[in-house]
Structure formats: C-alpha cells, structure tokens
C-alpha cells in the first residue's frame with residue numbers, strides 16, 4: 001500500500017468523522033499502541049519498540065513542541081504499519097534527527113514521513129481549502145502542524161506526488 005492509501009484507511013476506519021486536527025496519539029491508542037512521552041537523547045526524535053508478547057510502544061520526546069510530537073507520533077505509526085505488514089513479532093526502531101529521512105534516500109523513512117503527512121494533512125481537505133484561498137498559516141493552525149510542514153505538503157500536492 002502507498003502511504004496515502006494506508007493513511008486514508010486509518011482516517012476512515014479509526015478516526016472517522018472527528019474532524020481536524022487529527023490526533024495521532026488517540027489513533028495509536030485505539031490501535032493498541034502505548035504512548036510514552038519521556039526525555040530522549042537530543043539526537044533522538046522518536047522510537048517504536050515491541051517485545052514479543054507485549055504491546056507495541058511509541059516513544060516521543062516530551063521536550064518537543066506539540067506539533068513536533070504529533071508529527072513524530074504519526075511518523076512512528078507509519079513505521080508500525082510496516083512492521084505489521086511484515087508480521088514482525090518484535091522490533092526496535094529508533095529515529096534520529098538529521099538522519100537520511102529528510103534527504104529521501106531511505107525508503108522506510110520516506111514511507112513514514114509521507115504517511116504522517118497524509119494522516120495529519122489529508123490531500124483532499126488541504127486541496128479544497130487551498131482552492132478556497134485559505135492562507136497557509138491558517139491551514140497550519142487548522143491541521144495543527146508547523147508552517148514548514150504545511151508548505152512542504154502544499155508543494156508535494158501541487159507536484160501531485162502524494
């Protein structure tokens with residue numbers, strides 16, 4: 001499945017008609033994932049851990065901004081979906097800041113980032129509001145994402161990538 005297909009299924013089946021902003025923590029909990037907010041080493045942005053026989057856990061940095069935490073949680077959810085797809089029983093995935101995710105060289109990171117963007121900023125809604133000339137800072141507010149995230153999303157949608 002593409003990141004958009006995965007995000008659309010979760011939005012439809014789990015989030016339902018709860019509107020915006022989408023809450024990735026709420027969604028993760030509904031999916032049986034524990035969320036832990038804790039102090040992480042400065043180079044770590046988040047992690048996904050599962051021991052055999054235990055619930056999966058998403059770890060996010062408690063010192064990050066609210067928007068950053070939301071994106072990290074959605075990103076880890078993307079990694080989780082990949083693990084489920086591969087039917088893995090135990091795993092440990094640690095995300096570093098400034099890793100190769102931004103440069104788009106690691107397929108798994110690209111998936112997780114695109115999934116997070118599609119989950120928090122669904123294409124159809126962004127496109128509709130953009131056509132209604134809602135300014136990007138208001139879009140950032142409505143979807144509770146950073147200004148950079150909304151700009152990047154608009155750029156990608158205009159290039160009809162995801």
Ligand SMILES: [Zn+2]
Nearest residue numbers: 075095109112
């Ligand atoms: Zn990642």
